[in-house]
Each structure stands twice: as C-alpha cells, then as structure tokens.
Amino acid sequence: MHEFLRREIFFLRRPLNIWSRLLLLLAAGALVAAIFLPLWKIHLVAPQYAEGLSLDIYSHKLVGGNNGQDLHEINGLNHYIGMKTLSEADFVEMKWIPFALGVFILLTLRAVVFGRMANIIDLGVLFLYFTAFSLGNFYYRLYSYGHHLDPRAPMTIEPFTPVMIGSQKIANFIQTSLPQIGGYMLGIYIVLLFAALWLSRKEMP
Amino acid sequence: MNTHKRIPSFAIGALALAVLAGCNPPGQKASSSKGSSDNAASRTFVPPGEKDKYYLFYSGGHSGQVYVAGIPSMRHISTIPVFAPYPATGYGFDEETKEMLGEYTWGDVHHPGLSKTGGVYDGKYLFVNDAANNRVARIDLRDFKTRQIIGPIPNSSGNHGSSFVTDNTEYVLVATRFSVPLPKGRYADPKDYAKEFNGMVSGIKVDPKDGTMSIGWQILTPPFDWDLGSTGKGPSEGWAFWTSYNTEMAHETLEATATQAERDLGAVVNWRAAEQAVKDGRVEMIGGVPMIDPAKTPGILYFLPIPKSPHGIDTDPSGRWIAAGGKLQPVVSVFDFHKIKAAIDNKDFDGDFRGVPIIRYESALEGSVPVGLGPLHTQFDGRGNGYTSLFIESVVAKWKLPPWSDEEKADLNKVVLDKIDVHYNIGHLVTGASDTTKPYGDYLVAMNKLSKGRHLSVGPSQPESSQLIDITGEKMTMLYEAFTEPEPHFAQIIRADTVNAIEVYPRDESKHPHAVWDAKETGVVREGNRVEAKVIAIRSRFIPDRIDAQVGDELVIHVTNIEQTTDMIHGLGIAEQNVNVVIDPGETKTIRLKLTKPGVFPFYCTNFCSALHQEMQGYLAVKPAEGLAANP
Numbered sequence: 001m002h003e004f005l006r007r008e009i010f011f012l013r014r015p016l017n018i019w020s021r022l023l024l025l026l027a028a029g030a031l032v033a034a035i036f037l038p039l040w041k042i043h044l045v046a047p048q049y050a051e052g053l054s055l056d057i058y059s060h061k062l063v064g065g066n067n068g069q070d071l072h073e074i075n076g077l078n079h080y081i082g083m084k085t086l087s088e089a090d091f092v093e094m095k096w097i098p099f100a101l102g103v104f105i106l107l108t109l110r111a112v113v114f115g116r117m118a119n120i121i122d123l124g125v126l127f128l129y130f131t132a133f134s135l136g137n138f139y140y141r142l143y144s145y146g147h148h149l150d151p152r153a154p155m156t157i158e159p160f161t162p163v164m165i166g167s168q169k170i171a172n173f174i175q176t177s178l179p180q181i182g183g184y185m186l187g188i189y190i191v192l193l194f195a196a197l198w199l200s201r202k203e204m205p
Numbered sequence: 206m207n208t209h210k211r212i213p214s215f216a217i218g219a220l221a222l223a224v225l226a227g228c229n230p231p232g233q234k235a236s237s238s239k240g241s242s243d244n245a246a247s248r249t250f251v252p253p254g255e256k257d258k259y260y261l262f263y264s265g266g267h268s269g270q271v272y273v274a275g276i277p278s279m280r281h282i283s284t285i286p287v288f289a290p291y292p293a294t295g296y297g298f299d300e301e302t303k304e305m306l307g308e309y310t311w312g313d314v315h316h317p318g319l320s321k322t323g324g325v326y327d328g329k330y331l332f333v334n335d336a337a338n339n340r341v342a343r344i345d346l347r348d349f350k351t352r353q354i355i356g357p358i359p360n361s362s363g364n365h366g367s368s369f370v371t372d373n374t375e376y377v378l379v380a381t382r383f384s385v386p387l388p389k390g391r392y393a394d395p396k397d398y399a400k401e402f403n404g405m406v407s408g409i410k411v412d413p414k415d416g417t418m419s420i421g422w423q424i425l426t427p428p429f430d431w432d433l434g435s436t437g438k439g440p441s442e443g444w445a446f447w448t449s450y451n452t453e454m455a456h457e458t459l460e461a462t463a464t465q466a467e468r469d470l471g472a473v474v475n476w477r478a479a480e481q482a483v484k485d486g487r488v489e490m491i492g493g494v495p496m497i498d499p500a501k502t503p504g505i506l507y508f509l510p511i512p513k514s515p516h517g518i519d520t521d522p523s524g525r526w527i528a529a530g531g532k533l534q535p536v537v538s539v540f541d542f543h544k545i546k547a548a549i550d551n552k553d554f555d556g557d558f559r560g561v562p563i564i565r566y567e568s569a570l571e572g573s574v575p576v577g578l579g580p581l582h583t584q585f586d587g588r589g590n591g592y593t594s595l596f597i598e599s600v601v602a603k604w605k606l607p608p609w610s611d612e613e614k615a616d617l618n619k620v621v622l623d624k625i626d627v628h629y630n631i632g633h634l635v636t637g638a639s640d641t642t643k644p645y646g647d648y649l650v651a652m653n654k655l656s657k658g659r660h661l662s663v664g665p666s667q668p669e670s671s672q673l674i675d676i677t678g679e680k681m682t683m684l685y686e687a688f689t690e691p692e693p694h695f696a697q698i699i700r701a702d703t704v705n706a707i708e709v710y711p712r713d714e715s716k717h718p719h720a721v722w723d724a725k726e727t728g729v730v731r732e733g734n735r736v737e738a739k740v741i742a743i744r745s746r747f748i749p750d751r752i753d754a755q756v757g758d759e760l761v762i763h764v765t766n767i768e769q770t771t772d773m774i775h776g777l778g779i780a781e782q783n784v785n786v787v788i789d790p791g792e793t794k795t796i797r798l799k800l801t802k803p804g805v806f807p808f809y810c811t812n813f814c815s816a817l818h819q820e821m822q823g824y825l826a827v828k829p830a831e832g833l834a835a836n837p
Binding site: 069072073076080154155 | 743744745768769770816817820
C-alpha cells in the first residue's frame with residue numbers, strides 16, 4: 001500500500017514531455033471548436049415532412065434548419081400537444097456551458113505551461129464530471145419538455161421522453177437525435193487528455 | 206374450366222377483329238387515332254412523386270386564366286388567374302388584385318409569351334394578352350402570380366396580335382385585331398370603316414429591372430384586322446411581323462367580304478426604328494402615348510402581301526425564314542428575310558398603301574410549301590424542320606425549311622416529310638422554345654378545337670383536347686391526349702430547370718405596410734366609421750378571432766399568414782359577405798368591406814391547413830347602426 005501511494009505521488013509529479021504538451025494544446029483547440037460547432041442534432045421526419053425538420057444544439061444557441069424556420073415549425077407543431085415553446089432564452093445552460101468550456105480551455109493551457117501529470121488528472125476528473133452533468137441535464141431537459149404538457153392542448157398524448165441518442169417514433173414523426181461535430185470534439189478532448197497522459201507516463205521528474 | 210368451349214369463342218373474336226379491321230370507312234386510317242403503343246405510355250409516364258421535365262403554360266382563352274401543366278405527363282398542375290376572379294386562390298377578392306382587374310371580370314387570354322435574354326427563355330416572366338379588353342398581363346414566374354395588368358391599351362381595340370416578346374424582353378409587341386374610330390370614345394358610322402377606323406401596332410416597354418410594363422410607342426395603321434405575329438431574331442432581330450385578314454377593309458359579313466383578296470397585307474415592322482423615332486421626337490402624343498404615323502416617318506412600317514386570308518406568321522430559330530399559313534390556301538408561304546431586307550434596301554416595292562411601301566411579293570417569297578388544307582401556325586424543332594397545324598385537315602404537317610435543293614424547289618411536295626392526324630381541328634400548336642434561337646426539339650403539343658367523342662361525355666359543354674406528339678424521330682409519334690377547359694389558344698413550353706419559383710414568401714422580404722407577424726401586434730382599431738383589423742393566420746387559428754363592427758362601417762382586414770412552410774396555405778372566407786381570400790405562407794392580403802347588414806357572420810379558414818382546420822374560425826359581429834333598434 002505504502003509502495004502504491006509512493007508510486008502514485010511519483011506518477012503525479014511526472015513532467016509532461018513536448019508531445020504531451022502539444023496534444024494538450026490540440027485538446028484546448030478541440031474545446032474552442034466545441035464552443036462554436038453544433039454539439040447535437042435533433043431531426044424529425046414525417047410523411048408530409050419528407051425533407052425533415054432539424055434542430056442544431058450549440059453550446060450557446062439553438063438553431064432551426066432551413067434558416068431557422070424549422071424551429072418555428074417544430075414549435076408550431078408542438079403547440080398541438082401542449083409542449084412548451086423551445087426558446088433559446090429558456091436554456092440557462094447555453095450561458096454556463098460556454099463559460100465552463102472557456103474555463104477548461106484556460107486550465108488546459110495552464111497544464112501546457114505547468115507541464116505536470118497532476119494537471120491532466122485534474123482536467124480529466126473535472127471534465128468527466130462536467131460531461132456527465134451536461135448529459136444528465138440534457139436528458140432532464142428532454143424528459144421535462146416531453147412530460148410537462150399543457151393539459152388544455154388540442155391533442156392529448158402519453159408523456160414521453162425524446163430519445164437522446166438514436167431514433168424513435170413519436171406519433172407521425174420519426175425523431176432522431178445524434179451528437180454532431182462539436183459533440184465529438186468533447187470526446188476527442190478526453191482521448192487527447194488520455195494520450196497526453198500515456199505519452200509522458202514514463203517521464204522522469 | 207371448360208377449355209374446349211373457350212377456344213372457339215377466341216377464334217370467333219379474332220375473326221371479328223379481322224373483319225372490323227377491313228371495314229374502315231374510306232379515308233379513315235386505322236392506326237393513328239389511338240396512341241401508338243405501350244412505348245408511348247412509358248414515354249409519358251411520370252411515376253408518382255417524380256416531376257415533369259417541362260412546364261406547359263396554356264392560355265385559358267375566355268376563361269381569362271393561364272393553365273400550367275407538365276410535359277410529358279400532360280398533368281394539369283395549377284391555374285394562374287389573370288383576367289378573371291378565381292376564388293380558389295382568392296384572386297380578385299383582395300384590394301390589390303381587385304385594383305389590377307379594374308372594371309372587368311373577364312378577359313380573353315390568347316398568346317402567352319415567355320421573357321427572353323439573349324434570344325432564349327430566362328424563366329422570369331410570362332406575358333399574356335387579353336384580346337377582348339386590350340390588356341397585357343405579366344405573370345412573375347418567381348411566384349407564378351399575376352403582378353401587373355396594363356390596359357386597356359390606349360388608341361386600340363382587340364389586342365389579339367400579341368404577346369410577342371423581343372430577344373432581350375425589351376418589348377412585348379402587340380397589334381389590334383379590331384379597328385375603331387380614334388380617339389377612342391368617338392362615334393363614327395361603321396359604314397365609313399375604311400375612312401374613320403384605324404388599327405394600331407404597339408410596343409409595350411418592359412423595365413429590365415422589375416418587369417414593369419409601360420406603353421413605349423404606337424404605330425397608326427389602316428383598319429386591316431391584324432392577326433398573329435412574331436418577333437425576329439438573328440438577321441431579323443429588331444423586326445417583327447404580323448399577318449392581317451381584312452385588307453379589304455370590310456365592316457360587315459367579313460366571312461365573305463374579307464376573303465375576296467388573293468393576298469392580304471402583312472406588317473413588317475422595324476421596332477428599333479420605332480424606338481429611335483420616339484427618341485428623336487418624330488412622334489405625335491395622342492392619348493398620352495407617342496404615336497408614329499408611318500407615312501410621315503418612313504422606315505418603320507412596310508406591308509408584305511401574304512396569301513390567302515393568312516393567320517399565323519412565325520420566324521424560324523435562325524431568324525431568316527418566316528412561315529405564314531394562309532387559311533384558305535393549302536400552302537405555307539415561306540419568306541426569306543434576306544430578300545425582304547434587300548427589297549426594302551433596293552426599294553423593290555409594289556406601290557404603297559396610304560404612304561406605306563408594299564414589298565414586292567415575288568421578291569420576298571422563297572417558296573410555297575404544299576402542306577395541306579387550312580394551314581395556321583408553324584413551330585420549329587431547331588433541326589431545320591417546321592411543323593404546321595392544318596385546321597381543316599386536322600393534321601400536323603412536318604416540312605423541311607429552306608435552303609432547298611433545285612430538285613426540291615421544282616416540287617416542294619418533296620419537302621413535306623410527315624403528317625400526323627390530330628383530333629380534331631387543330632388551332633395552335635407549340636414546340637418547346639420554338640420562338641427562341643434554341644428550340645428543345647423533342648415535344649409538340651397540338652391544341653385542338655374539337656374534342657368530340659374523345660373523352661367521357663360531359664354533356665354539351667365540351668372541353669378542348671391537347672395531344673402530345675414526339676418529334677424526335679423522322680416520323681412524328683402520338684403519345685398522349687389531355688383535356689382542358691376552354692380554351693387554350695397558344696402555349697409556351699419551358700424547361701423546368703429554367704424556372705426558379707419560391708414556395709413561401711420569406712418573412713424578411715415582407716414589405717406590406719400592414720403585415721403583422723406576432724400576436725402582440727394584432728388587433729382591431731376603430732377610427733370614425735372605419736374599422737381596421739390586423740389579423741394573423743397560423744395553424745389553427747386566426748388572431749384575433751373576433752371582429753366587432755356596426756352597420757355602415759367600412760371594415761378593412763389585413764390578414765397575414767405567418768407560416769413559413771411550403772403548402773401551409775390559409776384562406777379567410779366570411780359567410781354571406783361574398784369574400785374569400787387565400788393567403789400563401791408569408792403573404793399579407795387586404796380585404797375591404799362595406800358593412801350593410803347587421804348580424805353575426807362567421808369567418809373560417811377556407812384552404813385546408815391542418816388537423817384542426819375545422820376549428821380555425823371566428824366571428825364578425827355587426828351591430829345595427831347606432832340609433833336603430835337592435836331587433837326591429
């Protein structure tokens with residue numbers, strides 16, 4: 001046990017070599033991209049909407065397809081089942097997520113400069129927590145939009161949760177939801193962190 | 206199943222068919238009255254969900270409308286209302302279209318003409334004439350809506366010889382079928398027709414920026430009853446041609462009196478010279494229009510003798526050959542524009558008529574092609590062939606354009622290459638882009654005046670028949686037959702990919718001063734006796750859905766369809782107020798009503814929109830006029 005703790009402290013004190021630092025720099029770049037690129041896409045297809053209606057979710061905004069028109073259309077359709085209007089202003093996470101990503105970018109740059117294994121571990125732990133919280137929050141949002149339906153709405157449907165990854169049928173629509181390039185950037189960030197760790201695992205302090 | 210019994214009955218059937226086939230009355234061909242084969246079916250079949258290759262814009266004749274169909278399916282796709290109200294799209298019920306229609310509720314749409322750039326279709330506008338009330342309308346192909354109606358054109362009557370579009374849509378050229386005493390509104394005895402009546406050729410100027418039409422100039426002519434025309438191209442660019450059918454200047458029983466002359470005088474117009482004359486001020490202003498007297502301003506109008514009681518005159522894609530169909534003579538007269546030009550330059554004239562030189566017929570004619578009985582109009586395939594409709598014979602004749610060999614010239618029967626029966630009494634015919642420098646050359650639509658017996662009986666009011674013919678081969682092939690309401694005269698065919706139509710009016714482009722896009726901006730405001738409502742229509746409600754007013758009020762409703770989705774069209778019909786407007790996505794329309802009776806008048810969405818379309822309704826509540834008892 002004593003030996004393990006000694007090795008752990010030793011490992012956390014390992015310096016990061018040039019390759020690891022370069023990868024961290026790339027990782028910071030991936031987060032910059034994630035702020036500006038779409039994270040997730042929700043796509044709805046029905047017989048009379050063969051071309052589909054799409055909604056792109058960014059860290060800081062909600063963008064309907066067809067020059068924003070699809071968002072109006074989705075809201076128009078949702079009013080029939082009493083779903084709350086999707087409005088960017090209601091999403092407080094579109095304010096704190098870009099902020100949090102900015103903090104991660106700064107911390108990643110800090111790790112590039114400080115060059116300690118411990119910095120990567122800190123980043124990894126915090127980022128996994130951030131990701132898990134964000135996904136949980138996303139799921140909660142989907143759940144709550146699908147479950148808090150206005151009882152006075154023209155159509156009464158069984159409350160539902162729109163699918164987060166994959167496809168499902170809701171009334172006459174096939175809803176598909178998948179991560180987009182910004183979302184993949186968040187995954188790439190984790191991979192780059194791990195690669196940076198791996199490349200410096202044997203560096204001597 | 207008893208097969209023994211079936212074999213003999215089959216044999217008898219075959220025998221009967223053989224006998225019938227031998228029993229065709231003389232002159233009736235067995236094959237051509239039916240579409241030729243399964244092959245024809247496959248060539249016109251556009252499977253559900255797939256689209257046609259071409260638009261066909263039919264004139265709707267005295268329906269006042271334009272019909273849109275697809276080729277090769279010949280399916281009717283939509284109707285564009287032009288000169289007559291059309292409740293289906295709310296045309297003629299809102300203030301804007303009511304103002305365009307003016308005092309008329311019908312028109313006679315004859316000859317649609319597509320706009321061109323550089324001698325080919327540009328897909329921007331379709332111009333159509335109203336032969337009855339002397340108007341020209343411009344349909345914008347961005348939204349397939351009538352956007353302007355100009356007219357009644359001053360100083361003229363019977364705008365039949367139109368709408369012929371110049372190579373770069375500088376002008377839509379028009380000529381009068383009827384002549385009247387000028388200035389309009391003046392009385393003269395029709396007995397003094399030759400002396401007191403005049404015809405007119407007019408240049409309708411088209412603004413290159415937005416297509417707005419205005420009267421550019423007019424040329425005063427004798428009262429000849431101008432007929433069809435066409436614009437020049439290539440060597441004849443800058444010129445235009447019309448036939449006439451009443452050089453006799455008869456004013457009664459024209460059937461006999463106007464068919465006496467062997468040749469009628471056609472018009473050869475140098476429209477660029479007319480334009481220049483206006484610039485130089487060599488005109489008189491009459492009725493607010495610059496008018497050219499061709500006797501005083503030479504070089505603009507020439508007469509060309511054309512046999513006999515001619516109808517169509519069509520310039521070929523090269524611009525050199527001009528084919529005129531003489532209704533009462535079984536030939537197409539083919540003129541060579543080079544010869545016409547040489548005759549003009551060399552003053553090779555056969556005298557003049559009222560100061561306008563008559564080009565010597567023999568000097569201009571290239572040859573007379575014996576196509577058959579009752580030749581009317583000619584269209585072209587761009588491969589050196591003409592296709593002429595033969596009204597009396599009920600045939601389309603294919604013939605070879607000049608230049609002809611000496612052997613062919615010796616017997617022009619040799620240049621008549623093929624004939625195909627049509628059903629029946631063909632008037633106009635159209636090939637794709639025939640009036641451009643680059644015809645498509647694959648399809649021809651024959652527009653037949655009589656459809657009798659070709660369709661399920663619909664009683665004495667009969668539709669017209671339109672037949673699709675494949676002209677890609679040496680022989681023409683009958684492909685399909687469709688029926689339209691009265692009455693296609695001419696038509697235009699344009700490639701689908703040349704037209705770029707929008708399907709919603711983008712909100713950003715909304716310029717209507719009374720458009721509202723948010724429920725918060727809607728409302729009803731009273732000012733004196735005027736009640737103005739700003740309403741939005743969206744699935745599945747009107748906001749507001751109650752409008753209060755009283756008898757004697759003028760009610761103005763501005764209704765905006767705030768949808769931005771294709772085909773999410775709403776209507777606003779008000780019960781017993783004789784009004785229905787249809788509002789396309791992103792469109793705003795204005796209704797104006799004088800309220801004359803008290804009561805509650807339900808209004809509702811007339812154009813089916815959504816699952817709760819039926820619920821999309823409201824009330825116009827009209828109180829009795831103040832001072833009157835509520836319930837007398």
